[in-house]
Amino acid sequence: MVLTPPFEPMLAQAAESVPGPGVLAGGLALEQKFDGHRTILFTPAGTGGRVLIQTRRGSLVQDRFPDLVAAAAQLPDGLVLDGELVVWDTAAGRLSFEALQRRAAARGRSAAALAAKTPAFFIAFDVLQQDGTELLTRPYRERRRILEDLFDTRQLSAPWTLCPMTTDLAKAREWLETWTDVSGVEGILVKGMNQRYLPGSRAWYKIRRRDTTEAIIGAITGTLARPQLLVLGRHDHHGRLRAVGRTVPLRPDAAQQVAEHLTAAGPEHPWTGVKFSSAWGSREALDAVLVRPDLVAEISADVAIDRGGVYRHPVRHVRLRLDVSVEDVPRFGGGSAAATG
Template sequence: MRAFATLFEAIDQSTKTTVKVNALAAYFKQADDVDKIWTIALFSGRRPKRAVTTTRLREWGAEVAGIPLWLFEECYPIVGDLAETIALVLPPNDTTDNRPLSQWINDLREVYKADEDAKKAFVLDAWARLGGTERFVFNKLITGGMRVGVSQKPMTRALARATDREEAELAHRLMGNWHPDDTTWHALIEAEDATADASRPYPFYLAHALENGPEALEDSDNWRAEWKWDGIRGQLILRGGAHYVWSRGEELMTDRFPELARAVDYLPDGTVLDGELLVWRTGDAHPASFNTLQPRIGRKTVPKKLLAEAPVVLHAYDLLEWQGEDIRATPFKDRRALLEAACADLPADAPVKLSPQLPFTQFSDLHAFRDAAREAQAEGLMLKRADSPYLAGRKKGDWWKWKLAPLTIDAVMIYAQSGSGRRANLFTDFTFAVRNGDDLVPFTKAYSGLTDKEFREITAWVRKNTLQRFGPVRQVTPHHVFEIAFEGIQASTRHKSGVALRFPRMLRWRQDKPMAEANTLDDLNEMLRIYG
């Protein structure tokens, strides 16, 4: 635990990628194999179940600290993190514990099954044994909040340095539905047959945003254009006579899209497609909107009625594996030629469609396509260099996304709530309303888009203009107007306004605009009619 706590502290206290990579590489060179694989698991979201409720942890933390529970509850929203709050209020402890990280995790999983008295005894004993960062890390483990500022890329870079293996190979090895309970460090990182898991996807290649149009790119002949679809990015894997569907977020979604099982009837074994999961009804010229796909996303099983109403296809735009061979290093134009040949004889009702490329001779031709993107139910355009390999992660230069400008509406802030972490002392989460006669109708929440300076300014204003408090939420004087940007709009019976927005965020604080000039509910409904 001591080595892991030191690693956690080094990563948590630095914003420099080189510092994080160095700390991770040093750890992977000296730690026990079981601790190493659990470290990778924890940093990639594979956390043990929360063993104790947060209610009990707050009560026990206040008890050991010798403070009333109400005082602990007042501290918690200020700090913004339960694990840190407990670590701060507990009496200092200089002792340490030499048990490895993996043993602490096993103990946590055992205590998950125990009664409340045993859980309390375990937690209080751990707090007595551990001090400093070790105690804080234990709190993180037991609260299930092991979030740390390190992404997959620096972790694979550190692993490459520690193991002398290629970074791209390691990124692929870490993909998929593995867990420390069903694999080992050797099997995951060192074994020569890293593709033994037939379901394992490839790391997704991500594009950078193109802000000012494609004219800044060179040599239009060496670029390909296609729609940036508004669906779920996914990989369809056909191996060993079975099929697997993975989302970009590394979630196995095979059971949610049973239509894709028929792909094994049309495409050869050893095929991996990259594409977009879309609702596309037979005979339609365009896919249905993302709103139609949304009911399919959260379902583990799909009823026949929904399958009929919202049939899903994979709109394929890249080929990553062909006849069992990894072809990601092959230039895009050649992968595309293979993909077109593979899809040439697919029937109209096949669960896979070939995503079309958009013809153009010069970059200026693409503006007309982009202007028509919403009509095609797309978010904009993708531009890909014809000779580009399929890389892992977000690499700049070969793939660009040229998205449509977002939809916007001017709204009035009516509620505010403090943030978490480093923004726990600021009000950062706001509820917005549109005008409806003399009333204000709430319709969305947003928490991103302002600078730290603006968040400090609005926080000072909220504190002086609070009308009522509802726990951590404050009702404020309706006054400030914000321009809210969003990617889509849909009807919703769960919201008082009757609408729900997709990816709302604050575009700017309209200090130049009075509340009387904010948009109305009629404006919102008109947007729903046009874009919903």
């Protein structure tokens, strides 16, 4: 069977730690997890003679990445790769999710112009088809060997990158502690060496690096007596309170503690009239209640942060920091570096 789009990729479920050997029998493979767009790439053979780039949700976006399509001349026909599409911001000297978002929305001349400024890279972590033969039933260890041989025999170079993988748990822990300080690397993926590729199944595990820091509680959902989640902010260098994200729903004990210290906002609240989205990139608005922004929350957040300092994923409320004032909270754009105090 020749694979063609739309193709449903295999997925990962969130985990707090590496699962035990009984969960993924046959040994573990641990890969670096990059913060980009999940992408399936098809080279000609069953695709009408074209290179196709498919998003996780099935959309075809090759017209937005002409640099990647041109570079596919390095690849053999009948190949299907699974990986992460990332973009390098040459001006900033870093991987940039914001630049990736701009490229994903550009077409025509704009796509070509952005490709020159912010080139795309494909980080391959699986091969699903080779020479027109699908490999989904092969174990991961065999697919990985085929993928490594492809990079070796073809001497592939940028924009093609082989995703780093290890079977050494200590090495993976080192990645979590050090590599995730590099922009674009946000954690590790855990896979079974004997696993087949199961489209649509959440049979892998993802572990994100999390940092502890502080933010100001500027709004809530629910009521002052029973807050459900917190909307968080930080002051920018002009003293304006800027929204940086929201928490996951509070535990009952945490909600009770927070409620004891909340005060309704006055008309001078800096967020008066502002609407907050329910999730990053969503147009659905939260039913938020403004509160006086004088409480500080300690939060646990992963490293997926926009350049402006906005968390793309909901953070976790750890505790109230009644010993810390809002002036002690990191400034907007300060990322997830832990505050002192």
